Amino acid sequence: MKARLLIPLAGVAALVLAAVGAPLLPIPDPIHMTVGQRLAPPSLAHLLGQDEYGRDVLSRLIWGARASLFVAGASAFLALVIGTAMGVLGGFLRGWVEIFTVRAMDVVLCFPPILLALLIVTILGPGIGTLILVLSVLFLPGFVRVAYAGVLSVRSHQYVEAMRSLGASQPRIMLRTILPNIAGPLLVQLSLAVAAAIALESGLSFLGLGVVPPVPSWGVMIRSARAIMDRAPLLLLFPCIALTLTIFTMNALCDELRDTFDPHSAALRARRRRLLDFIAPGLLPDRGQAVLDIRDLSVEIETPNGVIRPVQKVSAVVAAGETLAIVGESGSGKSLTCLAAMGLLPPAARVTQGAALFEGVDLARADEATLRRLRGGAMAMIFQDPMHSLNPVHRIGHQIEEAILAHHPMPRRQAEKKAIALLARVGIPDPEQRGRAYPHELSGGMQQRVMIAIAVANGPRLLIADEPTTALDVTIQAQVLELLAGLKRESGLAMIFITHSLPLVAEIADRVVVMYAGEIVEEGSVAEVFARPLHPYTAALIASAPSEGGSAPQGVPGTVPQPHALPPGCRFAPRCAHRLDACEQAPPPFVTPAIGRGTRCIRWTLL
Amino acid sequence: MMKRIGVSILLVWIVSSVVFLAIHLVPGDPAELLLSSGGVAPDPAAVEALQRRLGLDQPIAVQYANAFMRLLQGDIGRSMKDNSSIAEAIMRRLPRTLELITAAGFMGILIGLPAGTLAAIRRGGWFDRVGSWLAALGLAIPVFVMGTLLVLLFAQMLRVVPAGGYVTFAQDPWLHLKLLSMPALSIALHLAPVVFRITRASVLDVASRDYVRTARAKGLSAHAVLVRHVVRNALMPIVTVIGLQLGGLLGGTVLVEFVFNWPGISSLLVESVSSRDYPEVVAIVLVISILFVGLNLLIDLIYGALDPRVREG
Numbered sequence: 007m008k009a010r011l012l013i014p015l016a017g018v019a020a021l022v023l024a025a026v027g028a029p030l031l032p033i034p035d036p037i038h039m040t041v042g043q044r045l046a047p048p049s050l051a052h053l054l055g056q057d058e059y060g061r062d063v064l065s066r067l068i069w070g071a072r073a074s075l076f077v078a079g080a081s082a083f084l085a086l087v088i089g090t091a092m093g094v095l096g097g098f099l100r101g102w103v104e105i106f107t108v109r110a111m112d113v114v115l116c117f118p119p120i121l122l123a124l125l126i127v128t129i130l131g132p133g134i135g136t137l138i139l140v141l142s143v144l145f146l147p148g149f150v151r152v153a154y155a156g157v158l159s160v161r162s163h164q165y166v167e168a169m170r171s172l173g174a175s176q177p178r179i180m181l182r183t184i185l186p187n188i189a190g191p192l193l194v195q196l197s198l199a200v201a202a203a204i205a206l207e208s209g210l211s212f213l214g215l216g217v218v219p220p221v222p223s224w225g226v227m228i229r230s231a232r233a234i235m236d237r238a239p240l241l242l243l244f245p246c247i248a249l250t251l252t253i254f255t256m257n258a259l260c261d262e263l264r265d266t267f268d269p270h271s272a273a274l275r276a277r278r279r280r281l282l283d284f285i286a287p288g289l290l291p292d293r294g295q296a297v298l299d300i301r302d303l304s305v306e307i308e309t310p311n312g313v314i315r316p317v318q319k320v321s322a323v324v325a326a327g328e329t330l331a332i333v334g335e336s337g338s339g340k341s342l343t344c345l346a347a348m349g350l351l352p353p354a355a356r357v358t359q360g361a362a363l364f365e366g367v368d369l370a371r372a373d374e375a376t377l378r379r380l381r382g383g384a385m386a387m388i389f390q391d392p393m394h395s396l397n398p399v400h401r402i403g404h405q406i407e408e409a410i411l412a413h414h415p416m417p418r419r420q421a422e423k424k425a426i427a428l429l430a431r432v433g434i435p436d437p438e439q440r441g442r443a444y445p446h447e448l449s450g451g452m453q454q455r456v457m458i459a460i461a462v463a464n465g466p467r468l469l470i471a472d473e474p475t476t477a478l479d480v481t482i483q484a485q486v487l488e489l490l491a492g493l494k495r496e497s498g499l500a501m502i503f504i505t506h507s508l509p510l511v512a513e514i515a516d517r518v519v520v521m522y523a524g525e526i527v528e529e530g531s532v533a534e535v536f537a538r539p540l541h542p543y544t545a546a547l548i549a550s551a552p553s554e555g556g557s558a559p560q561g562v563p564g565t566v567p568q569p570h571a572l573p574p575g576c577r578f579a580p581r582c583a584h585r586l587d588a589c590e591q592a593p594p595p596f597v598t599p600a601i602g603r604g605t606r607c608i609r610w611t612l613l
Numbered sequence: 614m615m616k617r618i619g620v621s622i623l624l625v626w627i628v629s630s631v632v633f634l635a636i637h638l639v640p641g642d643p644a645e646l647l648l649s650s651g652g653v654a655p656d657p658a659a660v661e662a663l664q665r666r667l668g669l670d671q672p673i674a675v676q677y678a679n680a681f682m683r684l685l686q687g688d689i690g691r692s693m694k695d696n697s698s699i700a701e702a703i704m705r706r707l708p709r710t711l712e713l714i715t716a717a718g719f720m721g722i723l724i725g726l727p728a729g730t731l732a733a734i735r736r737g738g739w740f741d742r743v744g745s746w747l748a749a750l751g752l753a754i755p756v757f758v759m760g761t762l763l764v765l766l767f768a769q770m771l772r773v774v775p776a777g778g779y780v781t782f783a784q785d786p787w788l789h790l791k792l793l794s795m796p797a798l799s800i801a802l803h804l805a806p807v808v809f810r811i812t813r814a815s816v817l818d819v820a821s822r823d824y825v826r827t828a829r830a831k832g833l834s835a836h837a838v839l840v841r842h843v844v845r846n847a848l849m850p851i852v853t854v855i856g857l858q859l860g861g862l863l864g865g866t867v868l869v870e871f872v873f874n875w876p877g878i879s880s881l882l883v884e885s886v887s888s889r890d891y892p893e894v895v896a897i898v899l900v901i902s903i904l905f906v907g908l909n910l911l912i913d914l915i916y917g918a919l920d921p922r923v924r925e926g
Contacts, residue, residue: 116628118864118905121882121898125635128886128894205755209868212757213883228761232872235765242765246758254753350826374835382832389830394823397842398922408841409831444921460831 011266014259021252025072033065037220057227057241058234066222067248073223074252077134077216078203081141086196088142089149094184096150097157108154111147119144123210132215141206145199152195156188190267197263201256208249224249296323297468297500298347298385302360303370305339305346309354314569317342318524319360322502324517326467329494329501331515331532333508333547337566339524340504341390344470346370348387349377364468383413385468386461391477392453396445402456403429403441409463428459432489451482455489462493469493470502475510487514508551512536517602520544523567523577526596529604540605543578576607584609621910628902632895633680637673644669666693667892689896692885699896702881707900709779710870710877713796714862720801722855725808730844732809733816745813748806757868760799764872767795777873796873800866804858811854815847822846849919856912860905864898 024031039059048055054063096107114122123140130136210216211225219226224245231241305317317339324330332340345351347362347369362369364385367376381387389395396405406425407418422441429437432455445453454474461469471490475483491514494501503514511518511532518535520528520543528541539545546562564581567573573580575590582589588608598604644663645655664670668679683690690699732741754762768776774791782789819825820843828842867879874880878897885893917923 112624113627113631116624116906117898117902118861120867121864121901124864124867124882124886125632125894125898128889128891129635131889209755209757212868213871215883215886228758232761232764235761235769239765239769242761246754246762249758250750250754253755254750257749257753348830350829352821378832378834380832381830387830389823389827391823395827397824397828397846399846399920400841408828408833408837412832412834412837446922457827460827463831 011259011262014255014262017255018259021071021255022075024068025075028068028072031068033068034062036061036065036069036222038062054244055238055240058230058238063241063244066227067224067244069222070224070227070245071248071252073134073217073221074204074207074249077137077141077207078200081138081203082145082196082199084138084142085145085149085199086192089146090153090185090188090192092146093150093153093155094157097154098184108150111150114143114147119206120209123206124215127210127215132210132218134217134221137207137210137216140210141203144206145203148195148199149192152191153188156191157184160184160187194260194263194267197256197260201253201260204249204256205253296363297326297365298502299323299363300343300347300360301363303343303346303357303362304359305342305351305355306358307352307355309570311570315358316355316524316569317346320521320524320526321360322519322526322529324468324500324502326500327494327498328517329503329515331503331505331511331518332521333505333511333518334521335506335566337523337569338521340521341472343521344387344472344502344504348381348385348470349374350381350387379413382409382460382466383464384466385470386464386466387470387472388454388457388461388474390473392450392457393445393477395457396453398445401442401444402448406441406456406459406463409460413464424463425459428463429456432456432459432462433485434459449482450478451486454478454482454486458486458489458493462497465497466499468500468502470504472504473506474503476505490514508536508547520547523572524569525577525606526604527578527606530602534603540599540603540610541578541607542582542584542609546581546583617910617913621906624906625903628906629681629684629899630677632898632902633677635895663693684899689899690892692893693888693890699893702893703878703897703900706876706878706881709875710863710866710879713793713800713866713869713875713877714859716793716797717800717804717862718855718859720797721804721808721858724801724805726812726851728805729809729812730816730839730847733813733820734839736817741813744809748809751802751806752810754803755868756799756803756865757872759802760796760869760872763795763799777875779874779876792873792875796866796869796875799869799872800862804862807858808851808855811851812847815850816843819843819847849916852915852919853912856908856915860908863901863905863908 039061040056041059054067057063057066092107096104117125122144126140126143127136130139207216208223208225208228211223212229213225214229217223217226219230227245228242228249231238231245235242300320300322302319302321303317304315304319307314307316316337320339320343322330322332322343332343334340342351342355346355346357347364349369349372351357357370360370364380367380369377369380372380396402400408403422403425406428407421410416410421410424426437426441429441434440434452434455440448440452445456448456454477458474469490474490475486478486487510490501490503493499503511505511515532517531518529519526520535520541522543528535528539528544530540535544536548539548543562550562562581567577567580573590575588575592576582576585576594579585579589586609594606594608596604596606597610599610644660644667668676671679687700689703691697692699692702728744732744735741764776767774774795775788777795778792780788780792824846825838825842828838833841864879864882866875866877867883869875870877870880871883878901882894882897884890885897
């Protein structure tokens with residue numbers, strides 16, 4: 007178990023032990039008064055001193071913990087049992103039962119908590135019994151919801167269905183299958199309830215409406231010490247500290263429990279900032295026309311399981327008027343390569359090696375101000391999922407204007423006009439009207455057109471399209487591709503087209519780079535690569551693509567290796583039909599049989 | 614939206630019925646219950662008198678109908694103690710509580726929102742660590758403990774403010790604000806950590822969304838990305854949480870009002886609970902619950918204004 011969980015757990019355990027064992031501890035009677043020693047300062051016999059009736063303060067603190075924890079524990083437990091039962095019944099039986107168990111909780115939530123507590127105290131009068139009843143009513147909705155949600159998600163599972171068809175009775179199904187599944191969230195809820203109950207109990211006791219004196223309770227102690235704080239401030243401080251420490255420990259326990267049972271809420275570890283090594287970029291000659299020249303680019307990501315290198319020494323060049331396709335399965339590193347070039351890597355990732363020269367500027371080492379000037383201006387990017395890539399709360403016209411204004415300050419009206427013209431250019435009908443729409447009011451194809459409008463707003467010389475048609479249906483895909491091709495023809499921009507679909511590559515690209523597990527495995531012109539693939543992976547990809555009238559597509563057997571468990575030799579070897587022993591010994595070099603042609607396979611001559 | 618308002622009205626009706634019926638849900642005679650204390654049987658004559666006064670001698674359906682007729686006419690009853698109008702007492706005291714909540718809300722948001730945003734931006738940095746630790750501490754100190762400690766420090770030891778009390782703004786504006794500052798601060802110091810935490814979590818969540826990457830890809834300045842895309846979108850869960858917190862304060866100022874002798878509606882409630890003035894308790898609980906439901910409706914409206922996707926839904 008994690009230390010972070012153990013520490014608060016040990017704290018709570020110590021507290022519970024002290025409270026339960028209070029009668030056995032060698033401490034004075036907490037309600038025994040010695041009027042002669044009123045407000046006596048700490049002494050050996052009374053370590054924390056004596057209160058206004060001469061009672062031992064330490065002893066009262068420990069006995070106070072007993073009262074607090076008993077009330078909090080009992081009420082939380084009561085709420086746990088009743089709430090879980092109600093939630094499970096409501097979720098399983100539905101109908102009227104659901105209304106009276108689950109929906110009825112909305113009524114409890116209509117009252118501010120303390121108010122409901124006071125209403126019940128008025129009717130029943132103060133005391134420990136009332137307190138437990140009040141608190142358990144307050145915590146009921148939390149448990150009901152957790153149990154209800156758990157049942158709803160579990161009841162559709164196959165094994166519940168299976169058990170039912172096997173003839174298991176309803177109660178058996180509930181107990182056997184559902185309870186273990188929701189135990190984690192319920193435990194979190196229980197710790198939350200105990201922590202809140204301690205605070206509420208002390209508050210009500212402080213008001214004189216909870217635990218009734220002479221029973222010692224922290225709330226009661228603070229209440230009585232308040233009156234004499236001018237003479238004995240310590241008497242006030244001790245129970246305050248005890249209460250705060252207890253709640254602090256309980257809260258810490260809650261947080262850790264939640265992290266343990268709900269991996270989503272576990273905050274990601276703090277990440278280091280972008281630290282670049284300043285190794286000189288590759289000393290290759292300038293390749294003339296290149297708009298983007300990526301050289302030996304490597305990206306590292308820190309994960310809880312260690313550092314992974316999803317992009318390793320990737321080199322690629324794209325010239326003006328040219329379309330370069332980067333092809334690969336998910337996880338091949340094709341998107342990260344481009345995000346690295348744009349300076350848009352997620353915080354956990356960083357460039358460790360290599361360069362990405364955009365018209366001579368090294369993007370991998372450029373400062374944020376330089377990158378910002380280039381991004382959305384001279385170079386732009388379109389993303390895979392247009393629905394999530396547009397901000398849902400701003401009108402689309404506004405989102406385009408923003409891109410224009412970021413690079414060309416101009417009056418708002420003028421930017422608005424430009425935005426409308428751009429909407430018309432990307433083929434959105436009725437652009438003036440649509441400019442006032444929110445993203446969710448548009449179809450996926452229209453949303454991607456808006457993304458394209460944003461990308462080309464400032465006439466970029468490089469456009470990176472990261473699987474721009476994956477989220478769209480086939481007819482819309484063709485329209486968006488046509489739009490991109492048209493834009494390229496018009497402005498002569500360089501385009502990088504990231505995709506996992508080879509047929510799309512044949513349609514749109516001039517040259518292609520094939521990536522596998524973070525490395526480039528093959529490079530060449532589209533015509534050559536399709537006619538004579540030099541890497542078994544490319545060949546397998548071509549075979550797996552549906553072709554007109556040809557043989558049925560064959561899938562590539564196996565899966566991409568995990569980035570933290572890469573094979574020692576060729577990364578594709580485990581899935582390769584042509585592998586030799588040598589393939590599994592050492593990583594193969596990238597060989598270049600001709601200019602602009604390359605493969606990472608030692609058997610390329612034989613394929 | 615109409616549906617949402619309809620649900621709110623339904624909830625108000627259910628809440629008022631629950632409040633009305635609460636005393637009848639307990640076994641035994643309500644009047645006897647209210648008059649009994651510490652196991653001593655109350656005087657039968659007094660019980661009978663109380664029964665007549667509260668109309669408890671009539672059938673429950675009649676009582677229920679009568680109570681609702683009076684409610685619809687705006688009559689929320691008279692105090693059992695001195696037969697004074699409860700509505701008047703509430704009107705006198707409610708604004709003071711609302712003033713306290715507003716002041717505390719402003720302070721809490723002013724501390725929590727910027728601090729939470731900064732902590733999220735510099736995640737893992739020293740500000741984030743110190744802030745998160747302070748927030749955990751702030752959450753662990755109950756409001757009444759915080760209030761009591763503030764009294765000990767500022768009133769008892771430093772003697773810069775009075776220990777509590779109330780004067781109207783008209784009587785003495787400066788003293789009014791000084792008296793307001795302490796209870797408001799006690800609440801704010803508990804509210805700020807809540808706002809801090811949800812802001813930090815929400816900003817971190819939004820910062821990793823695709824549309825923030827788009828905003829950066831447009832070449833927007835870091836400031837523009839943060840304000841227009843991250844914080845703007847992060848506001849939605851923050852508004853919800855702040856709303857819930859302020860709603861909880863409607864009744865939750867009880868402890869602070871008690872600590873600082875702030876004569877708001879909550880301390881009126883405590884007084885009537887202590888003296889078991891049932892009609893007054895019912896009226897106050899009813900009024901606050903209606904405000905609470907109304908506040909939740911208001912949050913939904915703000916939410917709709919912040920998120921166009923909710924508006925039509």
